[in-house]
Amino acid sequence: MIIYNLFPLLAGPFGKWEPHFKRAADMGFDWIFINPVQKPGYSGSLYSIVDYFQLNPLLVDPDSKLSPDQQIKAALATADKLGLKVMVDLVINHCAFDSELTRQHPAWFVQENGSAAHPFCMEDGHKVVWGDLALFNHQHSSDQEGLYRYCYQIVEYLLELGFKGFRCDAAYQIPGHIWGRLIREIRQKYPDTAFLAETLGCTADQTKQTAQAGFDYVFNSSKWWDFNGAWLMEQYQLVREIAPSVSFPESHDTERLFQEVNGNEAAMKQHYLFSALFSAGVMIPVGFEYGFRHRLHVVNTRPSDWEQPNADLCEFITTVNAIKRQYTVFQEECPTTVLPYQNPNILVMWKASAKTHDEALIILNKDPHNHQYFYAENLGTYIQAGAPLMDVSPEYAMEYIPRPFSYDLRPGQAFVMVTSRDHLPH
The missing domain is CATH 2.60.40.1180 (Golgi alpha-mannosidase II)
Structure with a gap:
């Protein structure tokens, strides 16, 4: 998979996606990854979904004669004509805290002090809580079947819009047997659907366990490798026979590499080449090819944040992608x-x-x-x-x-x- 991440808040309404698809296709990408397109809750974060069956109003053109669903279907049909498959973020570990689901189906959520619990993580010994999110209780819900059927309907809705695959957000936080069933049952009806597991921040063993649920790819941590430590190779060897992995020199969650390397084009090329040829898959976010400096933001980014190119790496990326496509050794997790x-x-x-x-x-x-x-x-x-x-x-x-x-x-x-x-x- 050679993946171009089109960040929807930067790209703007569905009707404006075509030039980005065309540029990605010209550079030799074969997949597009889009961050969540469903309606967000009060925080406005793409990853805080309040309604899984409505699209984000920021991505809808109010002047179009087409309905919101028709608008995105038309955009995805354009990608298809260019030979691109499009995957979207699947966020079913949590939803927006202000979602009606928390009141209609309290049994679907982890409860804390009488209301749905917020997910959290530990960073440097500090507890970071996401107050705009409510945590689904996939593990111990008294209505596991109801929650599962709802998640299945979400996947089916997105497939019917024209998506061909899913980057499964925080995949390691949902039990493997649930992923296994979802992947298996979806593929019975939609055989070619791709599932990628987001496993960043996991131990190699957690990544391995998640991958075993039937995912096509996991994301590796090569972005943080200094070209010296032994850990990357250890992680790679542990997981490589279970699922191939995707490398990236930057993502929507990280600082822009061009900013990190102080505008050093040689470093940009070095990191892209390594990412593309190290593992079976590779991904860059929109703007990497132009040396954008401003970090993407899941709430605040807008089309007006599009930057003037600071560099033009399109030709280099095109050449590297062609090398990757030509030689099998760069398309698999191999010794x-x-x-x-x-x-x-x-x-x-x-x-x-x-x-x-x-x-x-x-x-x-x-x-x-x-x-x-x-x-x-x-x-x-x-x-x-x-x-x-x-x-x-x-x-x-x-x-x-x-x-x-x-x-x-x-x-x-x-x-x-x-x-x-x-x-x-x-």
Whole structure:
């Protein structure tokens, strides 16, 4: 999955989505992810849904002759014509605190002092409570079947609007057997529906347990990797045989990378290339390709927050996406190893497809500010294949690979090399 996250509050009404879909398709994305489109409660947060069967008034064009549902169906039909599938956030761990559901079906909610409880999390030892949300009680509700049937109807409503998949918000907070049943029963009627589990902040074991419910993908934490620690590879190896994962250099929940790296384009390219080629899936939010600096906000963002481009990474992203599409080794969670190298500022990563004979070597300058020197007597010693390596790097690719191999890597630059083994790995 090569996913472009179109943040609806920045894109505006459904009728204005087409240019964004077109740009995403031109860059080689095949999926669009849209954050929640249903009607929010008093807080205005996209993730605080007050009515699951009405659309967010901010996304509806009041002057259109089409009904709100017809407007979004028309937008999704446009994406379909461009060869794009669209997934939407599925938020069924909680709803808006001011939803009628809390009064009509109190048994569906975790109760606290006589009313629906708010979800919370612990951050640095402090309890953070979301006062605008009410927590569904999937685990112990006295009306589990009623709550389940309601969630099924939500999914079916979104599928009938034209969505083809779901990013399941806070998936790890809903019991696996409930996800398993929902995924299984939806697919009986809508066989090609994709389900992605949002598992950020989980331990690798929690991620593994969530993935086992039948999700197509989970999201990994490579965004926070410093190219050095052992934890990312440990997490990757633990989960990779259960579900493939999606990497992202930034998301709607994080600061903008362009802001974090102080406008360093080399760092932007380095992070996108790594995210795209590390795991089976990759995702960027709208504006990443233009170096937007302002963080997306689930309440306050508006179309007027669209920024003038600070950079233009469209061509680079298009080239990287083409590499990803062309080689199977970059489309699966396959055996992946960080190889030792004497210069700590250079990452040497080996990947071998378990499905085909593809093998890949990525040599990446971790330093986005300075050149770093790389030398190898024979690059062939890093791979298992007998066939020669071929340089398919998005920039500065070599016609042939010399022996010995000696190169002064530009800031953040990466070599991407592929070859083919004689035999599949055991």
